[in-house]
Amino acid sequence: MTTNDLIALTVLLAAGFGYVNHRVLKWPPAIGIMIIALCFSLLLLLARGFGLTLGSSLTSMIGAVDFREVLLNFLLSFLLFAGAIHLDGKQLARERLPVTFLALFGTVISALLVGGLTWLIFDWLNYPVPLIYCLIFGTVISPTDPVAVLSILKEARIPASLELKISGESLFNDGVGVVLFVTMTEIARNGGFSWLAFGELFLREAGGGLVFGALLGYVGFLLLRSVDDYKIEVLITLAIVTGGYWLAGHLHISGPLAMVVAGLITGNKTRREGLSETSWDYLGKFWELIDEILNAILFMLVGLELLVLKIEPVTLVIGLVAIPIMLFSRWVSVALPVVCLKRTMPFEKNAIPILTWGGLKGGLSIALALSLSSAMYRDTFVIMTYIVVVFSILVQGLSIGRVTKRLLTK
Numbered sequence: 001m002t003t004n005d006l007i008a009l010t011v012l013l014a015a016g017f018g019y020v021n022h023r024v025l026k027w028p029p030a031i032g033i034m035i036i037a038l039c040f041s042l043l044l045l046l047a048r049g050f051g052l053t054l055g056s057s058l059t060s061m062i063g064a065v066d067f068r069e070v071l072l073n074f075l076l077s078f079l080l081f082a083g084a085i086h087l088d089g090k091q092l093a094r095e096r097l098p099v100t101f102l103a104l105f106g107t108v109i110s111a112l113l114v115g116g117l118t119w120l121i122f123d124w125l126n127y128p129v130p131l132i133y134c135l136i137f138g139t140v141i142s143p144t145d146p147v148a149v150l151s152i153l154k155e156a157r158i159p160a161s162l163e164l165k166i167s168g169e170s171l172f173n174d175g176v177g178v179v180l181f182v183t184m185t186e187i188a189r190n191g192g193f194s195w196l197a198f199g200e201l202f203l204r205e206a207g208g209g210l211v212f213g214a215l216l217g218y219v220g221f222l223l224l225r226s227v228d229d230y231k232i233e234v235l236i237t238l239a240i241v242t243g244g245y246w247l248a249g250h251l252h253i254s255g256p257l258a259m260v261v262a263g264l265i266t267g268n269k270t271r272r273e274g275l276s277e278t279s280w281d282y283l284g285k286f287w288e289l290i291d292e293i294l295n296a297i298l299f300m301l302v303g304l305e306l307l308v309l310k311i312e313p314v315t316l317v318i319g320l321v322a323i324p325i326m327l328f329s330r331w332v333s334v335a336l337p338v339v340c341l342k343r344t345m346p347f348e349k350n351a352i353p354i355l356t357w358g359g360l361k362g363g364l365s366i367a368l369a370l371s372l373s374s375a376m377y378r379d380t381f382v383i384m385t386y387i388v389v390v391f392s393i394l395v396q397g398l399s400i401g402r403v404t405k406r407l408l409t410k
Contacts, residue, residue: 006065014300031152041303042306070301087267091160092168095168102165106337108176113138115135116138117325141365142330145389152397159348175206175254207253213257221274245259315383320387323391349407357400358404362393366385
């Protein structure tokens with residue numbers, strides 16, 4: 001398939017699935033498109049089981065798509081910037097403590113728990129996997145995916161303070177999760193764990209990303225303030241995302257964290273000090289449209305990824321067991337920070353179960369799992385990750401609004 005074939009078929013399927021969801025299912029776009037893509041994939045697999053060759057070109061297309069490259073090196077930068085540019089910085093500042101504790105300490109706690117429990121399950125099933133690789137799986141599955149969270153929370157209509165905690169955490173722990181993943185895989189390749197090496201890598205990636213993002217955001221604000229033409233202003237923000245993410249990769253610092261900080265600073269300072277009302281209206285709608293279009297493409301690809309996965313009975317069982325492991329680890333990683341912070345600040349009623357259930361996983365986890373080498377038990381971890389992500393988006397995503405309302409009214 002040529003690049004033009006891939007782009008045309010991808011956009012055609014995303015538009016078709018989105019149309020069917022809008023007219024028939026009427027679910028949140030991310031969930032509806034993914035469900036239709038999953039059903040479509042299952043029908044093609046069923047046809048293949050009966051000896052039919054329906055969808056062979058589509059399967060070839062999905063096999064040709066480098067999911068990790070598409071998400072980590074293209075979609076993620078735009079989606080994180082688009083999510084951050086619309087967040088209210090003043091309101092987020094009021095929630096800075098829970099967001100920081102959940103994004104940083106919560107992600108680390110969850111990664112350690114997932115890794116340790118997964119290692120014990122593997123050992124119990126006589127399927128030995130070294131602990132270091134199980135810990136890497138913990139870094140893959142622990143971050144809450146900002147793409148899934150932000151797109152679904154728009155439809156859930158939960159209290160603003162809770163939505164801000166969940167969305168703010170998801171934006172930052174995405175960057176923290178990628179940094180942890182890079183650090184752990186580097187340690188695994190070098191053949192030994194060193195707390196000093198871990199600390200140096202983590203600080204360089206995370207600290208460098210935050211500082212670089214702040215610099216990008218402030219430079220972007222100065223440039224935007226100096227012109228009054230929405231076409232140039234849109235181009236400037238596109239340059240911040242594409243150029244900034246590219247440069248962060250070459251500097252070996254966290255591009256995701258840089259995009260979050262750049263989006264927050266650019267969005268909040270330009271909205272209050274830099275742009276006219278007309279310019280901000282155009283700029284805001286442009287990034288909202290980018291967010292919706294790329295979301296549709298991403299969740300369509302997640303659903304179609306089923307066509308190229310080779311699921312065996314033992315990996316299916318392990319993947320199903322990974323679901324309660326993920327939920328338990330998420331609960332612990334939320335409960336500890338919330339219990340500590342409750343002494344100094346108020347939390348919503350039943351905040352722990354709501355934050356636990358609202359910690360959705362998404363395409364980011366699949367992309368990280370796909371980037372593993374075969375020596376790191378890639379095939380097993382990809383299947384486990386896919387099963388957890390599908391459960392998280394379909395079950396947790398569809399029910400987060402109802403669960404929140406029920407818990408808040410108890």
